[in-house]
Amino acid sequence: MNPYITLEANEGKHVERSVDGTRYNRYAIKTHFVKEGENLHEIIEKYIVPIYKEGDILSISEKIVALCQRDVIYKKDLKVGFLAKFLSKFVVKNKHCYGLRNVYKMQAVIDIVGPFKVIMAAVVSVLGKIIGKKGVFYEFLGNGVANIDGFGDEGFEYYSDMGTLAPSNPEKACQSIKDTYGINTMIVDANDLGVEILGTNKELSGLTIHLKNIILDNPAGQEKQQTPLILIRPAEEQTRTTA
Structure with missing residues (x-):
C-alpha cells in the first residue's frame, strides 16, 4: 500500500x-x-x-x-442576459451554495436548453411549490443542468472563472x-x-x-x-x- x-x-x-x-x-x-x-x-x-x-x-x-473530460464552460464564453439576471433572483439560496442564484450558472442553463424551456420550467416550478413539490425546475429541464458547479461557488479560486458541467x-x-x-x-x-x-x-x-x-x-x-x-x-x- x-x-x-x-x-x-x-x-x-x-x-x-x-x-x-x-x-x-x-x-x-x-x-x-x-x-x-x-x-x-x-x-x-x-x-x-x-x-x-x-x-x-x-x-x-x-x-x-x-474536468478530465473537459466538460467545462468559462465565464468569458457566457453573455449574461436579462432572463438569467431576472430568474436568478427568485432561486432560494441554501447554506451550501448559491445554486442558480449564481447568474452564470443560470445563463449556462439557458444556453444549454434554450430560454423558452427555462421559462416553462420556471412556471412549472411555481406550480410545483403550490402543491408542495420540490425540484420541479431541474426535473423539467433534465440535460444534467442540476449538475452544473463552479463559477466561484465552490470555495476554490480555480473555479472562479469556470463551471463544470455534467460529465x-x-x-x-x-x-x-x-x-x-x-x-x-x-x-x-x-x-x-x-x-x-x-x-x-x-x-x-x-x-x-x-x-x-x-x-x-x-x-x-x-x-x-x-x-x-x-x-x-x-x-x-x-x-x-x-x-
Missing part, C-alpha cells in the same frame, strides 16, 4: 454504514487538486490501484470526471475503469442535501438504490476536503484481508 494514502473518513463523517444488512467502510481518499484535462485513469492508478481489494466499489465525484457518458467512463482495472465504479453528484448517481459500470446496473444508500450521508464532504474518491469496502471483507 502507498504509505501516503490513508484509509479513514473525513472529519465529521462516519467510516461505517450499514445498508440492507451489509456493513460497509467508506474511505475518503485525498488527492492532489485535479484540474482540467488530467487523465482519469492516471488518477485511479495513483490513488486507488495501490489500495484496491477485490469486492471494493469506487465512488468518484462527477466534478473531477467533468459526458458517465457509464462509459465507469466501464472503462472496470474493464481496465477490474474496479466496480460509480460516478456521483453528492452533497449534504442529496445524492445522485450519474452512472455505473454495467456490472452494478440494478443496484442504484443500494449504492445511493451507501453514500447517502455524503462521505466525501461538502467543504474543502479534496477527497473526490471514496473507496467502499464491505466491512467483513476488510476484516478478512487485514487479519
Whole structure:
C-alpha cells in the first residue's frame, strides 16, 4: 500500500454504514487538486490501484470526471442576459451554495436548453411549490443542468472563472475503469442535501438504490476536503484481508 494514502473518513463523517444488512467502510481518499484535462485513469492508478481489494466499489465525484473530460464552460464564453439576471433572483439560496442564484450558472442553463424551456420550467416550478413539490425546475429541464458547479461557488479560486458541467457518458467512463482495472465504479453528484448517481459500470446496473444508500450521508464532504474518491469496502471483507 502507498504509505501516503490513508484509509479513514473525513472529519465529521462516519467510516461505517450499514445498508440492507451489509456493513460497509467508506474511505475518503485525498488527492492532489485535479484540474482540467488530467487523465482519469492516471488518477485511479495513483490513488486507488495501490489500495484496491477485490469486492471494493469506487465512488468518484462527477466534478473531477467533468474536468478530465473537459466538460467545462468559462465565464468569458457566457453573455449574461436579462432572463438569467431576472430568474436568478427568485432561486432560494441554501447554506451550501448559491445554486442558480449564481447568474452564470443560470445563463449556462439557458444556453444549454434554450430560454423558452427555462421559462416553462420556471412556471412549472411555481406550480410545483403550490402543491408542495420540490425540484420541479431541474426535473423539467433534465440535460444534467442540476449538475452544473463552479463559477466561484465552490470555495476554490480555480473555479472562479469556470463551471463544470455534467460529465459526458458517465457509464462509459465507469466501464472503462472496470474493464481496465477490474474496479466496480460509480460516478456521483453528492452533497449534504442529496445524492445522485450519474452512472455505473454495467456490472452494478440494478443496484442504484443500494449504492445511493451507501453514500447517502455524503462521505466525501461538502467543504474543502479534496477527497473526490471514496473507496467502499464491505466491512467483513476488510476484516478478512487485514487479519
